[in-house]
Amino acid sequence: MPEFNxxxxxxxxxxxxxxxxxxxxxxxxxxPDFGRDELTFKPVMPExxxxxxxxxxxxxxxxxxxxxxxxxxxxGQGTGLVGGAVPIRGGILLDMSKMDSILFLDEDNLTLSxxxxxxxxxxxxxxxxxxxxxPPDPGEKTASIGGNIATNAGGMRAVKYGVTRDYIRGLxxxxxxxQPLQVGGNIVKNSSGYALKxxxxxxxxxxxxxxxxxxxxxxxxxxxxxxxxxxSSLNQAMDCVATILKSGSQPVALEFLERQTILDTENxxxxxxxxxxxxxxxxxxFDGNSKEHVDQxxxxxxxxxxxxxxxxxxxxxxxxRKSTVWDARGAFLEAxxxxxxxxxxCDVVVPRPQIAEFMAFAHSLEEKYQMPIRGFGHAGDGNLxxxxxxxxxxxxxxxxxxxxxxxxxYQKAFExxxxxxxxxxIGFEKKEYLPLLAGPEAVExxxxxxxxxxxxxxxxxxxxF
Amino acid sequence: xxxxxxxxxxxxxxxxxxDPKTGNLIRDSAKTKMNPYDLYPLEEALxxxxxxxxxxxxxxxxxxxxxxxxxxxxxxxxxRAFLLSDxxxxxxxxxxxxxxxxxxxxxxxxxxxxxxxxxxxxxxTAQVGASIAQWLNLPSVCYVNRLEVMSDGFLVEADxxxxxxxxxxxxxxxxxxxxxxxxxxxxxxxxxxxNADKKIEILTxxxxxxxxxxxxKDEQNYFGSTGSATQVERMFQPVEEKANLVFKxxxxxxxxxxxxxxxxxxxx
Numbered sequence: 001m002p003e004f005n006x007x008x009x010x011x012x013x014x015x016x017x018x019x020x021x022x023x024x025x026x027x028x029x030x031x032p033d034f035g036r037d038e039l040t041f042k043p044v045m046p047e048x049x050x051x052x053x054x055x056x057x058x059x060x061x062x063x064x065x066x067x068x069x070x071x072x073x074x075x076g077q078g079t080g081l082v083g084g085a086v087p088i089r090g091g092i093l094l095d096m097s098k099m100d101s102i103l104f105l106d107e108d109n110l111t112l113s114x115x116x117x118x119x120x121x122x123x124x125x126x127x128x129x130x131x132x133x134x135p136p137d138p139g140e141k142t143a144s145i146g147g148n149i150a151t152n153a154g155g156m157r158a159v160k161y162g163v164t165r166d167y168i169r170g171l172x173x174x175x176x177x178x179q180p181l182q183v184g185g186n187i188v189k190n191s192s193g194y195a196l197k198x199x200x201x202x203x204x205x206x207x208x209x210x211x212x213x214x215x216x217x218x219x220x221x222x223x224x225x226x227x228x229x230x231x232s233s234l235n236q237a238m239d240c241v242a243t244i245l246k247s248g249s250q251p252v253a254l255e256f257l258e259r260q261t262i263l264d265t266e267n268x269x270x271x272x273x274x275x276x277x278x279x280x281x282x283x284x285x286f287d288g289n290s291k292e293h294v295d296q297x298x299x300x301x302x303x304x305x306x307x308x309x310x311x312x313x314x315x316x317x318x319x320x321r322k323s324t325v326w327d328a329r330g331a332f333l334e335a336x337x338x339x340x341x342x343x344x345x346c347d348v349v350v351p352r353p354q355i356a357e358f359m360a361f362a363h364s365l366e367e368k369y370q371m372p373i374r375g376f377g378h379a380g381d382g383n384l385x386x387x388x389x390x391x392x393x394x395x396x397x398x399x400x401x402x403x404x405x406x407x408x409x410y411q412k413a414f415e416x417x418x419x420x421x422x423x424x425x426i427g428f429e430k431k432e433y434l435p436l437l438a439g440p441e442a443v444e445x446x447x448x449x450x451x452x453x454x455x456x457x458x459x460x461x462x463x464x465f
Numbered sequence: 466x467x468x469x470x471x472x473x474x475x476x477x478x479x480x481x482x483x484d485p486k487t488g489n490l491i492r493d494s495a496k497t498k499m500n501p502y503d504l505y506p507l508e509e510a511l512x513x514x515x516x517x518x519x520x521x522x523x524x525x526x527x528x529x530x531x532x533x534x535x536x537x538x539x540x541x542x543x544x545r546a547f548l549l550s551d552x553x554x555x556x557x558x559x560x561x562x563x564x565x566x567x568x569x570x571x572x573x574x575x576x577x578x579x580x581x582x583x584x585x586x587x588x589x590t591a592q593v594g595a596s597i598a599q600w601l602n603l604p605s606v607c608y609v610n611r612l613e614v615m616s617d618g619f620l621v622e623a624d625x626x627x628x629x630x631x632x633x634x635x636x637x638x639x640x641x642x643x644x645x646x647x648x649x650x651x652x653x654x655x656x657x658x659x660n661a662d663k664k665i666e667i668l669t670x671x672x673x674x675x676x677x678x679x680x681x682k683d684e685q686n687y688f689g690s691t692g693s694a695t696q697v698e699r700m701f702q703p704v705e706e707k708a709n710l711v712f713k714x715x716x717x718x719x720x721x722x723x724x725x726x727x728x729x730x731x732x733x
Contacts, residue, residue: 227654228651271648272647272648273648274648274649274650274651275650275651298654299654302654306654306655312653312654312655313653313654313655314650314651314652314653314654315540315651315652315653315654315657316651317498317652318477318498318501319477320501320504321651324648325651
């Protein structure tokens with residue numbers, strides 16, 4: 001662990017000279033929100049929050065931090081789930097939320113250049129109003145694009161369209177030694193040396209500070225339709241997934257839902273879901289440029305589901321129906337959070353055929369540890385979200401049961417040759433499990449890469465490994 | 466129990482677009498859907514069908530294109546579907562629409578309950594339901610968000626923002642159902658396939674003129690634009706505004722302040 005220094009008065013004065021008094025927050029001025037993310041229950045506060053507006057400000061701050069050995073953590077909107085943006089070593093928290101400009105829509109290259117603090121929902125609204133499509137669709141729409149890039153955020157459209165990494169053409173960044181870096185660009189192919197752009201994506205703020213991103217866009221599909229298929233068991237539902245994907249049908253999203261999570265969400269939203277009597281559901285969506293095309297994809301998948309035991313295939317074809325179903329699906333995490341006092345999550349990704357078995361195993365732990373466990377996830381890509389709920393038990397029992405359950409879940413994921421995180425990242429919450437699933441050799445290489453970028457280890461210390 | 470649900474096909478866009486020059490609705494004929502407000506009365510009818518046994522008939526007035534919306538009603542679980550379609554029905558306002566629907570409903574008698582949505586997303590008057598009740602001389606309540614079947618009629622609860630009213634009605638009755646009543650089910654692919662060729666009966670002006678009840682003199686003049694008491698002068702996007710005013714005065718004083726309040730808003 002590197003040794004760091006406390007921020008000196010002289011440095012604070014220097015930061016104020018760069019940013020002005022009002023963009024340097026210390027002590028009481030710092031809201032507790034800056035000490036946590038969506039799932040951190042005990043905040044860890046930084047010494048100073050620096051609200052940056054330009055790349056040049058960032059460069060100067062980084063040079064000072066590197067020279068004085070101040071830990072520096074980058075924060076977008078703090079919507080992460082594994083503590084990636086929590087300043088666990090104190091020091092400087094770089095608040096990127098003021099760098100929120102949409103810079104340039106390049107309609108010839110089908111790209112959009114943005115600052116990292118722009119919210120995902122603002123990018124989506126901006127491009128869709130102009131007939132374009134930014135496919136990555138993580139559940140948290142108020143996340144910043146910078147945060148999405150830092151965690152290689154996935155989301156529900158990954159089955160057909162892939163994840164954030166597939167939609168980043170280029171990045172500008174400042175390295176921890178204060179060097180400006182331009183990787184990738186407005187180009188489609190690139191075989192020029194190591195793929196540094198892809199390395200920065202998903203690096204959780206440990207390698208460099210992203211200051212600008214060029215996003216790849218697609219033309220907005222004109223039509224879409226979704227399907228909700230009820231099944232009498234999750235096994236039955238999951239058995240359909242491979243058949244659907246093999247059939248040539250290309251679902252945009254392919255989610256599985258369990259009844260208990262639907263009931264939690266009905267309680268949370270105070271609104272009934274259109275169907276909630278079956279133990280398990282598949283929720284699919286299809287898009288394309290003609291109604292005939294999406295209807296045909298729907299019918300093909302519906303026939304497969306029905307032939308493999310689905311009780312029906314409900315049609316979700318209007319804006320009202322889509323918002324009833326997908327808004328509820330989007331509220332799952334919030335609903336589960338609202339149903340208990342504290343929770344821990346597991347974002348493993350396993351090979352698709354093992355999803356049902358993994359969920360059955362997770363539910364078996366409910367019984368074994370007498371703890372409520374909820375789950376939902378992306379049937380189409382094997383990424384599962386499993387939550388252990390504290391439900392009011394005492395701190396000591398909670399910590400020990402939580403830890404045991406997580407260890408069993410990650411051990412099972414290891415047996416299935418899965419990985420720790422499908423889309424949330426490692427942060428500090430999940431780092432103890434990384435060597436088990438990624439392998440110690442891989443983690444050692446990651447440490448080596450980190451040392452090349454960040455010889456003093458100032459950037460987001462204590463994360464990933 | 467026989468329940469008749471009135472439904473309408475509307476343009477499939479969340480905001481109805483109007484041509485700024487002519488003021489007419491811009492209809493993208495390719496994209497239509499069932500009026501979203503009609504899904505709630507239909508759901509209420511289907512729930513009664515499941516819980517007590519009922520025949521659910523749906524009826525709509527419109528061009529032949531509206532057949533697809535009636536087909537969707539089959540995919541939701543309706544038993545019978547009827548379309549009132551005739552050139553003579555075109556251009557109808559609330560008065561003519563409600564008259565045409567009332568005759569169509571009469572042709573399906575006997576019935577115990579007529580359900581409508583509280584309004585449509587294109588016409589937006591929220592008056593057709595109550596007007597049908599008037600033509601048919603039926604008791605009616607609008608904005609119902611809870612419906613209970615009693616031995617001789619219905620017990621309903623309607624929400625009027627500032628107060629909630631509970632009303633008992635004798636059957637047959639007409640209700641307009643509000644959004645809080647239920648979550649509409651989704652159309653079933655199985656039912657859609659099963660009912661792909663199921664008949665939808667089309668009723669024309671001639672068919673309606675053959676109905677023997679409540680005859681009016683010169684009846685053909687009550688349909689379509691001829692039978693309309695109002696004409697659309699201009700259409701524009703409304704400015705959304707909603708305010709609740711509470712007047713505590715009594716009698717003449719109350720009339721005075723209410724009059725003044727309306728005058729201040731250029732509503733008189």
